[in-house]
Amino acid sequence: MVQTVPNGLCHEQLYLFNEGSSHHSYRFMGAHPILLDGTHGVRFAVWAPHAVEVRVIGSFNDWDGSRHKMDRIGSTGIFALFVAYIGEGEIYKYELLTQSGAYIRKADPYAFYSERRPNTASIVTSLHGYAWQDEAWQASKRNKSPYTNALLIYEVHAGSWKIKGKEHFYTYEELAESLVPYAADMGYTHIELMPLSEHPLDQSWGYQITGFYSATSRYGTPKGLMRFVDACHAHGLGVILDWVPGHFCKDDHGLRQFDGTPIFEGADPNRAEKPLWGTLAFDFSRNEVVSFLISNAVFWMDVFHIDGLRVDAVASMINLHMDKPPEMHTYNWLGGADNLDALRFLKKLNETVFHYYPDTLMLAEDSSAWPAVTSPTYKGGLGFNFKWNMGWMNDMLRYMALDPADRPHHHHLITFSLLYAFSENYVLPLSHDEVVHGKRSLLNKMPGSYEQKFAQLRLFYGFWMTHPGKKLLFMGSEWGQFDEWKDSDMLDWMVLEYDSHRGMHRYVKDLNHIYVDESSLWERDREPECFEWIDVNNANQSVISFIRRGNGTFTVIIANFSANDYVQYRIGVPERGNYRSLMHSNEKQYGGTVSDRPPSYCSQPIAWHGHNQSILLHLPPFTFMLLTLDPGNTH
Structure with a gap:
């Protein structure tokens, strides 16, 4: 028999959340329209263990928290309240009284939808009711091993693939009508979307998040995203989402000092601070943080039918010293720089995801030399099934930038990768990170005349496509965009009016289809x-x-x-x-x-x-x- 507590929650849910073993905490945390004792309303639940008091404020009470004080549930650190006669569309926040006597206002960490920036409130939203049409896709996925099939990923920033004008973005539905058939026609097997969790700053590209459970309102509603994913599956395309469990941004309405104390980031600022990015690292030793993050990974697959996650910045998660000056170095209990809590988290993450979704993709964006990233956890690995091959990418881009006359002296740059190509299950990434911040576009990295640049990029793409490992290409690279990626503007589609770019576009499309059709290029990638x-x-x-x-x-x-x-x-x-x-x-x-x-x-x-x-x-x-x-x- 399930033992309930006030507001319709149950003891087992809360116990698992506090233990770090809640895999579906989004089902009871946050704001949920429910029927309680015959009355329609919304139940709110938030974790704020050190708050003196928590209130729900919103459009339904004129932002007056005194009218809706939340109930503290024992020693769980969770506050909950059922508010009758309200439902979807209500705008809300939590108002917390801290131990210092100050009131602070926070967005809901578990909100399913948020106001469009610069506004920061959460919106009560139900994720139920969408009629999925992807049964055939799900069945085919169960019968196809990602290791022995083609994997050709088109990496996309939804806010700049195409736009209608300054900050006038395509909606999820419009991307379903334009991006999806385009990617399918080009021969890609998957679309990888840069982070879609709610974030306040466009220029962060979604990597500095405030709403981990909230599909960004820049492009529409959560059900609009469901329609996009459904359209991808109807066109035979899988969907991979960039996922950012390593850190979060410091905006006042977000997770930082959520209840007046550092509950998500941990108490030691030397360990919490990410000075290179101006963000805060999650405290992976905290059980409730582990429940929050692992539930979030499962959430995207449960609710949005996402086919895989590309886990961002793994090297930064597992190395306590990475990108930090010596005065900020901290050490584990063994005296080393490995973040043992992060390593345990990543193993638990992958074990959990593959328990529920054995056919999913878990890709590590990892620049470290950590061994066995793509080995199962029972063999001592981290449990991912793919890892980005940053070594190959760096060597090859360095080689291709050389004057051809100097290449004989650096021949090892194109051959060294075969010494370790089978030590992990690799993806060869030509990602957004390589075409921004003064690095130049892939085309403009090539030396020589205008014609030689195109010839060398075609050559490079051919070698990339036939080298062991799965493939990822950032949008715009398929036609040899000459300028760097501009995140606030759309891709330079107009260059397809020119023969050189049009020829490159045709080449990449043909090369993509040859790759997918020619099984020798992917069938035994691991051997x-x-x-x-x-x-x-x-x-x-x-x-x-x-x-x-x-x-x-x-x-x-x-x-x-x-x-x-x-x-x-x-x-x-x-x-x-x-x-x-x-x-x-x-x-x-x-x-x-x-x-x-x-x-x-x-x-x-x-x-x-x-x-x-x-x-x-x-x-x-x-x-x-x-x-x-x-x-x-x-x-």
Whole structure:
């Protein structure tokens, strides 16, 4: 028998919340329209353990808290109150009397909807009643392992993909009608949305949050977001959400000093402060904070059918010293810099998410060298199923920025990643972080003339797509946006009027579809046997060649990173036969110079690169080629 306490709550819910084991605390915390003892109204519940008194204030009581004082529930630290005869749409906050005698006003940490900034109040909202149409998607997801299938992610900032004018954003529904079919047509398998939790400052891109359970009102209502996700699933697209459990912003209406004391961030300012970002770290040693965050991860999957979370700033969470001056360094009980509480939290997070959603994606944005990030927790890992490969990204962008004449001296930058490519389950990210703050766009990182920039970006994309690991590309990069990303304006769609950008756009679309269709490029991503160098040592000519293997299939990849035209370039191939050209980055339709490339290449019985057969190719400058054995045309 469930033991209830006043206001319709039950002891078990509160016990689990205080213990750090409440996985669905959003179902009873916050504001919920309910029927209590035959009366319609809203039950409010908030955690404020050190508050002397808590009141509900809002449009329904003229913001006069004396009329709605909340009940303290034992020693749980939770205050609750049922307010009769109110419902959805009511605007509210909590008014807390602190131990210092001051009254402070706070938004609801569990609010499902918030006023549009600069206003900061919470809005009573029911998340029930949306009729989901994604049963077929959910069934197909259960039958597809993310490890042995294509994963090609389009990273999107909803506030600048397209806009109607200054701060006149597309709604969730409008993005469903425009962004979703576009991404599907381009061949992506998933859309990754930069954070959608409510945040006060546009320029934070959603990474500095006040309302963790509140889908931002910039783009509409929570049910509008549900329609967006439903549309993605109808088009065969998964949805990944950037999720930020590492820190929160300091705005007065948010979590900082929530009840007049640091209950979410912890008492030690040296540990709580994130000086680089001007934010506060969560206190992962606090059980109620763990319940708050783990419930939030489950919430996005429960309520919005999100298919995965990209967990932001893992390195900053697990390292107590990261981005802090020496005078702010703190140590764990063993005397080290590892945040043991954060490590326990991440393991518990992944165990919980996969318990409820075994087919979901949990991706770590992690720049650390922490081992076994994508190994199960029972094997000592952190329990994620994918990790961003920041090492590959940094090495490759450094290499591509070099003058081609200097590349022979830095050949290791394009080969080193294969020494560790199978130590984790990797995603190769070309994300928003690489095209802002003076870093230049991907296209403008490339050296040389205008034409050479495009040729090298096509080459780089080809190598990225065929290197072991799943893929992520930030919006606008698919047509070679020349300017950096401008978060307050929309992407430079107008450049598609120019042949060079239009050719790049066509190239990326074709490359995306080849990737999805060619199983050798993703089927055995986790296995070292999926990759075989043909020639790894040709630093003088800046050419590499290798083989990707699937289950019974293989492809051959050749990449010329030099400005030289190699008219007769021979490579060894593993089997006798006719090698069909799947992609040639220098074709004229993509903006290149080649108009008459051969559709296929016949192998010759000339031993080369340790193989009995070889083929002779013409390799123009900055060219990527992808070949596959045509089983119907052996000779």
